[in-house]
Amino acid sequence: MCGIVGIYLKxxxxxxxxxxxxxxMLDGMATRGPDSAGFAIYTKENKNTFKYSICLDEIKENDxxxxxxxxxxxxxxxxxxxxxxxxxxxxxxxILNLLKKEIPEVSLxxxxxxxxxxxxxxxxxxVVKKFKLSSFSGTHGIGHTRMATESAITTQGSHPxxxxxxxxxxxxxxxxxxxNVRRSLIKDGQNFNSENDTEVAAGYISNQxxxxxxxxxxxxxxxxxxxxxxxxxxxxxxxxxxxxxEIACKPAVVAETKDYVAVASEFQAMAHLPNVNSAKIFExxxxxVYHW
Amino acid sequence: xxxxxxxxxxREVNQHLQNVDRKKNTRKFEILNPQGQHAICAGLKDxxxxxxxxxxxxxxxxxxxxxxxxxxxxxxxxxxxxMMSGKIVVKGNASQSAGATGHGGALIIExxxxxxCGISMKGxxxxxxxxxxxxxxxxxxxxxxxVMGDADADLGDSIYEAKIFVKGKVKSLGADCVExxxxxxxxDELSKLFKNLGIKxxxxxxxxxxxxxxxxxxxxxxxxxx
Numbered sequence: 001m002c003g004i005v006g007i008y009l010k011x012x013x014x015x016x017x018x019x020x021x022x023x024x025m026l027d028g029m030a031t032r033g034p035d036s037a038g039f040a041i042y043t044k045e046n047k048n049t050f051k052y053s054i055c056l057d058e059i060k061e062n063d064x065x066x067x068x069x070x071x072x073x074x075x076x077x078x079x080x081x082x083x084x085x086x087x088x089x090x091x092x093x094x095i096l097n098l099l100k101k102e103i104p105e106v107s108l109x110x111x112x113x114x115x116x117x118x119x120x121x122x123x124x125x126x127v128v129k130k131f132k133l134s135s136f137s138g139t140h141g142i143g144h145t146r147m148a149t150e151s152a153i154t155t156q157g158s159h160p161x162x163x164x165x166x167x168x169x170x171x172x173x174x175x176x177x178x179x180n181v182r183r184s185l186i187k188d189g190q191n192f193n194s195e196n197d198t199e200v201a202a203g204y205i206s207n208q209x210x211x212x213x214x215x216x217x218x219x220x221x222x223x224x225x226x227x228x229x230x231x232x233x234x235x236x237x238x239x240x241x242x243x244x245x246e247i248a249c250k251p252a253v254v255a256e257t258k259d260y261v262a263v264a265s266e267f268q269a270m271a272h273l274p275n276v277n278s279a280k281i282f283e284x285x286x287x288x289v290y291h292w
Numbered sequence: 293x294x295x296x297x298x299x300x301x302x303r304e305v306n307q308h309l310q311n312v313d314r315k316k317n318t319r320k321f322e323i324l325n326p327q328g329q330h331a332i333c334a335g336l337k338d339x340x341x342x343x344x345x346x347x348x349x350x351x352x353x354x355x356x357x358x359x360x361x362x363x364x365x366x367x368x369x370x371x372x373x374x375m376m377s378g379k380i381v382v383k384g385n386a387s388q389s390a391g392a393t394g395h396g397g398a399l400i401i402e403x404x405x406x407x408x409c410g411i412s413m414k415g416x417x418x419x420x421x422x423x424x425x426x427x428x429x430x431x432x433x434x435x436x437x438x439v440m441g442d443a444d445a446d447l448g449d450s451i452y453e454a455k456i457f458v459k460g461k462v463k464s465l466g467a468d469c470v471e472x473x474x475x476x477x478x479x480d481e482l483s484k485l486f487k488n489l490g491i492k493x494x495x496x497x498x499x500x501x502x503x504x505x506x507x508x509x510x511x512x513x514x515x516x517x518x
Contacts, residue, residue, distance in 0.1 A: 248407050248426075251369060253387065267347050267368055268328035277346055281366045283387050283406040285444070286426060 002172040003029025004159075004252075006142040006233045006240050006263040007273075008292040013259050014274070019136030021273060023128045025262070026143045028269035030124040033145030036158040037127040038109075038119025040168045040235050041141040045114045052086040052095055052111040053118060055155055059105050067103050081130040083109065083118050092165060107155070107193070110162030114237040117168060119144075119158040140292075142235045144170035150178075156194045163190070163199065164206035166237040171198040172265055173230035173250045181226065201226055205234055219243045219289045233263060241291035248286035255279040261292045293318050298325045302332065309359075312338045328368065333361050336378070350387075353380045356397065372399045375416055379489075388425065391418045394435065398489055407444070410437040413454055417485055427466065429456050436485060440493070448501050452508060456501040457482055468507035474500045 005025035009015060019041060026037055056064055061079055068075060068086065072095075076087040088095070092111055099108055110117035116138075118131045124145040128134070144159035151157045160168040175181075178197035181204060186192065190203045204226065208218040215234060219241055222232075231250040232243045242263055244252055255262045255270050257279045262270045270276050284290050295305045309321060323344045326332055330349035333342055336359035344352070347365035356375045363371075366384035375394040382390075385403035392408070394416025401409075404422035408430055415434040423441035430446075432454030442460035449466020455478075456469075465471070472478075474496075482495035503510070 248388070251387070253366075253368070266328060266349055267366070268330075268349050271327035271347070277365070281347065282385055282404070283425075286407065 001032045001147040002159075003032035003145040003265040003269065004143070004170045004172045004231060004233055004263075005029055005265070005269050006140070006170075006235070006242070008140040008239050008261045009259065010261065010292075011259045015139060016137045018138040018141055019132075020134045021260075021262075022136075022141045022143055023133040024272040025264055025269045026124045026128050026133070026145055028271065029143075029145040029265060032265055033147045034123050035148045035153045036119065036121040036146045036155070037124035037144065038117070038146075038158045038160050038170075039128075039131075039133060039141060039143035040110065040115055040117040040160050040162070041133075041136045041138040042114045042166075042235065042237060043116065043138045045237055046087075047113075048089050049087050050090070050092060050095070050111060050113060051116060052088075052099075053083060053109040053116055054086060054099070055083050055107045055109050055119075057082070057106060057155070059103075064103065064106060068098075071098055071102065080118060080132065081120070083120075083131070085116055110160070110168055112162075112166030112237065115162065115166045115168065115235075117160060117162055119160065120155055121153050121158065140235070140239055142168065142170050142233045142240055144172075150174055150198075151194060151196045154194075157196050159198055160235070161196070161199045161202035163202040164210065167202070167206055167209070168235045169198060169202040169205060170233050170235075171201060171230055172252075173228060173245070175201060175226055175228035175230065177227040197228070201230070201232065202234075215241050216289050216291060223287055231265070239292045241289055242284055243289050244284055244286050246287040252284050253281065254284055254290070255281045293320070294322045294324060296324045297327060297329060297332075302329050306331070306334060309333060309340065309342060310335050310337065312340055314338070326365070330368070333359070336361070339378075347384070356380060366403070371401075372397075372416070375399065385422070386420075390420075391416050394418070396435075400489060400491075404441070410435075410454070413437065417489075419485075419489060419491065423460065426463075429454055429469075430466065432456075436482075438482070438485065438498070448503075450507055451501075451503045453503060455481075457495075457498040458501065459498050462499075462501070465501065468504050469501055470504040472500045472502050474498065 159170045162168040175197040178200040326346040328349045334354040337357040339358045344363045349368040351370045353361040354373045360379045362381040369387045372380040373392040377397040382401045386405040388406040390405045390409045391399040398417045401420045407425035409424040409428040411430045413432045419438045426444040429448045433452040439458045443462045445463045446466035448469030
């Protein structure tokens with residue numbers, strides 16, 4: 001089943017409340033996905049600083065700090081439950097390599113100049129509390145509540161999947177040709193960390209964008225290359241895009257006001273948003289890319 | 293009588309509406325703060341009048357018998373699904389599978405209806421004042437789907453003996469669905485349908501679509517059954 005949500009603020013009015021809105025939306029979708037939850041919050045882009053969202057798993061924050069400090073001096077660590085956000089001016093090529101080689105016991109959830117990304121197993125209602133999602137501010141965010149089907153209930157199997165700088169994807173549905181697509185993407189240099197079908201879709205999008213396609217064209221291409229059923233929300237530092245497959249058996253509803261655009265699997269996830277009863281509410285058409 | 297879903301559980305409200313005391317004269321009810329909850333007004337079976345003020349979730353007024361339900365908002369998937377009789381009016385848009393498998397009664401959607409509107413309908417009358425999404429009236433068996441706006445791709449795919457009337461454009465017809473002649477009998481039928489539902493509309497502006505009867509085993513001996 002799974003639930004997906006996204007909110008994009010058109011004005012600055014609610015930036016301080018973004019986390020609170022997204023938290024309520026994930027809460028409302030807990031019924032569709034009680035196994036795990038995750039979310040990405042985008043803030044204004046930093047000029048030089050990169051943010052790396054890292055899941056520490058078993059390792060303690062202090063031990064991680066000691067280890068990473070051996071290699072880079074100027075860092076800032078902020079702790080969120082069992083995740084940390086590492087801020088540094090060091091380029092992704094260096095940090096990604098460093099984490100993989102020297103501290104393989106932690107897993108990188110995502111990185112970029114704008115994105116904060118967290119995910120964890122457990123009921124979404126508990127997960128959002130653990131990460132204190134309500135306290136976040138930002139410009140837009142997407143989230144996911146998972147009912148596991150394609151792979152096990154693990155943090156690695158949770159959404160969103162981020163396979164490139166400031167990009168991430170949440171997915172409701174399942175893909176049937178993900179093994180084939182994964183094999184051809186690996187040949188093309190894309191890395192994967194799980195057996196999950198959504199990670200393949202995220203990798204597909206990153207791969208196309210790295211070749212110079214824009215997000216809209218990439219999603220259009222996915223209609224012919226990805227086989228299965230899906231509603232996708234793909235986040236970037238500028239906003240997010242929404243796509244349902246051409247059969248459209250996976251739900252989505254959009255509510256738009258002058259201040260925000262919200263997307264969710266079901267309306268009940270948006271019922272708490274301000275002025276939602278007077279919002280323009282519609283169901284996105286199959287096979288059409290919407291972006292904000 | 294008012295019910296506020298911020299104060300009462302949906303189960304309490306539905307149970308009350310499903311078991312109306314017939315000795316009392318209270319026949320009008322109002323539901324406030326529906327908050328997109330699922331199955332609001334499902335399984336009503338008496339001649340009562342319910343107004344829902346706000347947006348609802350899935351299967352609103354499903355399995356309805358006799359009751360009139362008016363939703364001042366949008367409805368989620370499967371509004372009036374498997375409805376037997378009565379009347380459901382949606383003031384906003386409807387999500388997919390509106391009126392699915394409906395046996396009787398009338399469903400009026402004042403906005404747009406999404407994909408698969410009237411899927412497998414079995415006798416219900418559905419009037420959509422806006423447009424309908426793709427694969428509407430899929431495998432529709434009996435009843436009327438009337439669309440004042442446009443219909444998206446694959447209208448009436450694998451249709452049986454339901455009738456489709458569309459005033460706007462049809463993007464494409466599904467397998468075994470064809471345009472049919474709109475003769476006097478059909479105009480009179482549609483005119484009667486509009487009149488019964490209190491809708492002022494000229495039936496002559498509509499085109500009719502239905503089954504070409506190549507896909508399923510249609511026997512002319514059974515024609516009186518439709």
